[in-house]
Amino acid sequence: MNYSRGPAKSNPLPGFGLTLGFTVLYLSVIVLIPIAALALKALHLSWQELWRLATNPRALAAYELSLGAALVAALLNAGFGSLLAWVLVRYRFPGRRLLDGLIDFPFALPTAVAGLTLADLFSAHGWLGWFLVPMGFQGAYTRLGVVLALTFVGLPFSVRTLQPLLENLDKGVEEAAAMLGAGRRRTFVSVIAPTLLPAVLTGFGLAFARGLGEYGSIVFISGNLPRTEIAPTLVVARLENGDYTGAIGVALVLMVFSFVLLFTLNWLQGWSSKFQRP
Amino acid sequence: MILPPSTIGSPKAAPASTQEPGWVKWLLIGVAGLFAAVFLLLPLINVFVQAFSSGLGTYWQALRDKDTVSAIELTLLVAGISVPMNVVFGVAASWAIAKFEFRGKAVLLTFIDLPFSVSPVVAGLMFVLLCGVNGLMGPWLQAHHIKIIFAVPGIVLATIFVTFPFVARELIPIMEDQGREQEEAALTLGAGGWQTFWHVSLPSVKWGMLYGIILCNARAMGEFGAVAVVSGRITGLTDTLPLRVEKLFNSFDPAAPFAVATLLALLALVTLGLKTFLEWKSRGEEGPG
Numbered sequence A: 001m002n003y004s005r006g007p008a009k010s011n012p013l014p015g016f017g018l019t020l021g022f023t024v025l026y027l028s029v030i031v032l033i034p035i036a037a038l039a040l041k042a043l044h045l046s047w048q049e050l051w052r053l054a055t056n057p058r059a060l061a062a063y064e065l066s067l068g069a070a071l072v073a074a075l076l077n078a079g080f081g082s083l084l085a086w087v088l089v090r091y092r093f094p095g096r097r098l099l100d101g102l103i104d105f106p107f108a109l110p111t112a113v114a115g116l117t118l119a120d121l122f123s124a125h126g127w128l129g130w131f132l133v134p135m136g137f138q139g140a141y142t143r144l145g146v147v148l149a150l151t152f153v154g155l156p157f158s159v160r161t162l163q164p165l166l167e168n169l170d171k172g173v174e175e176a177a178a179m180l181g182a183g184r185r186r187t188f189v190s191v192i193a194p195t196l197l198p199a200v201l202t203g204f205g206l207a208f209a210r211g212l213g214e215y216g217s218i219v220f221i222s223g224n225l226p227r228t229e230i231a232p233t234l235v236v237a238r239l240e241n242g243d244y245t246g247a248i249g250v251a252l253v254l255m256v257f258s259f260v261l262l263f264t265l266n267w268l269q270g271w272s273s274k275f276q277r278p
Numbered sequence B: 001m002i003l004p005p006s007t008i009g010s011p012k013a014a015p016a017s018t019q020e021p022g023w024v025k026w027l028l029i030g031v032a033g034l035f036a037a038v039f040l041l042l043p044l045i046n047v048f049v050q051a052f053s054s055g056l057g058t059y060w061q062a063l064r065d066k067d068t069v070s071a072i073e074l075t076l077l078v079a080g081i082s083v084p085m086n087v088v089f090g091v092a093a094s095w096a097i098a099k100f101e102f103r104g105k106a107v108l109l110t111f112i113d114l115p116f117s118v119s120p121v122v123a124g125l126m127f128v129l130l131c132g133v134n135g136l137m138g139p140w141l142q143a144h145h146i147k148i149i150f151a152v153p154g155i156v157l158a159t160i161f162v163t164f165p166f167v168a169r170e171l172i173p174i175m176e177d178q179g180r181e182q183e184e185a186a187l188t189l190g191a192g193g194w195q196t197f198w199h200v201s202l203p204s205v206k207w208g209m210l211y212g213i214i215l216c217n218a219r220a221m222g223e224f225g226a227v228a229v230v231s232g233r234i235t236g237l238t239d240t241l242p243l244r245v246e247k248l249f250n251s252f253d254p255a256a257p258f259a260v261a262t263l264l265a266l267l268a269l270v271t272l273g274l275k276t277f278l279e280w281k282s283r284g285e286e287g288p289g
Helices: A016-043 A047-054 A057-090 A096-102 A111-122 A143-167 A171-179 A184-213 A216-221 A231-240 A244-273 B005-009 B013-017 B022-051 B056-064 B066-099 B105-117 B120-131 B138-143 B152-163 B165-178 B181-188 B193-204 B206-222 B225-231 B241-250 B256-286
Strands: none
Touching (some): A016 B105, A016 B120, A047 A244, A057 A096, A057 A143, A057 A231, A057 B022, A096 B256, A111 A143, A111 B022, A111 B206, A111 B256, A171 A184, A184 B120, A216 A231, A216 B225, A216 B241, A231 B225, A244 B105, B022 B256, B056 B066, B066 B152, B066 B165, B066 B193, B066 B206, B120 B152, B120 B225, B152 B225, B181 B193, B206 B241
């Protein structure tokens, strides 16, 4: 196959062969070959062995917490993230710009620092823990802590997916609904909310996917206890014990989760683009 | 027409019903603000307060510790290699994808996004399985005395993997928007290929490229999971700043991990500042043109 000749007839720009060649080479070295290494190593194992490693009780408990915590965190983000996006787009209030800038903070802050500071805030001597812990809200070194850390790392996804859509929302539709006699609540429920739903779901999916793979912040806030072990932590624990095959089993399950999510998200984005005006 | 005069006559009626009542608005702002304060502002402030809790002297001591200094150097080195690599890749990929039509473009785009949907820990594991002692290339690498895993090259590879899509993803849509007319005009006027690229294509994507670079850099310097798996965490040799934070955290010295963490928090603040500046800058340039 000669890529460089085909398109050149209609396109006078140079460098197609060079740039595509480099792109494919770099992609192969950095991404495809390492993924192939995981696949090849997995093929050396028998299916029964792989199944046993991927589904032993410890691994199952880790998936359960990974999925459960990522789900709760993504739900929290869908709720509070949508609220934040709404408030930022629709209202003017002092500190709005600061708040808008802070939304991306979890993207910019290394997750290790996030885990470190959240674990401290919610521990018994921390700024939030000193009154929350006596109330029974144990936010550090617990499963709840895992949820808190995942909420932090996933927050920008929900806000930033919804924000542009809200900004471009046609106010005329709301005015029409109001003119036709709909109250504000009814306008929101039957006119605004359905338009936003696909974007909210996309943000939810992105935050969920991020939560499933997260490791850095969890190391700090989970306290390294058996009942707070998530799937990525289990991969590392098995690797450190020299149990490569065990790590591969869990890693494969994590890959399957993330690919299923990736396809669902692609489909969702296709669906939501139908709702967006050009 | 029998309509109650109050609803047609009043100029207030229409706008009032496309807005929430005042108390709802302020309640929503309050709840959103409280959530942001707990999850965004407090964690940030807490890093600095805890770092200085044992005094300025302890803070400086923690930063001047020789293992911390070597972690700073390693982090700068790793970012210094992996960010430029991904910039070159981003430029090449966006040129091929945005300026040309070819079969398999959609597949290529999916592959470029792939590192975002792989757990960093799994990414690290992949490199261990490829280059580690028991890895596929392990025997060959050992025979040639090349050490990748538990050494700097492994950390660089893992970092490049997790930051792979950042620059390309920023550049592809911008280059697609620009189309080919300007480059075609430059070529018709006699400019060479490189000339056209340097003077026509690159300047028009520079803000988007910088945007991608700062996000890529923040992630490269802050990556934990992928690097933790491949580094072997040898103190003073293969500890990056985030790994150093964890090591100090486990040493139960209350202020030291926060002292090192302030460096990473500053990195985050600078990143946010530059990001806001670039967003403002690119919006300003789009406006009149």
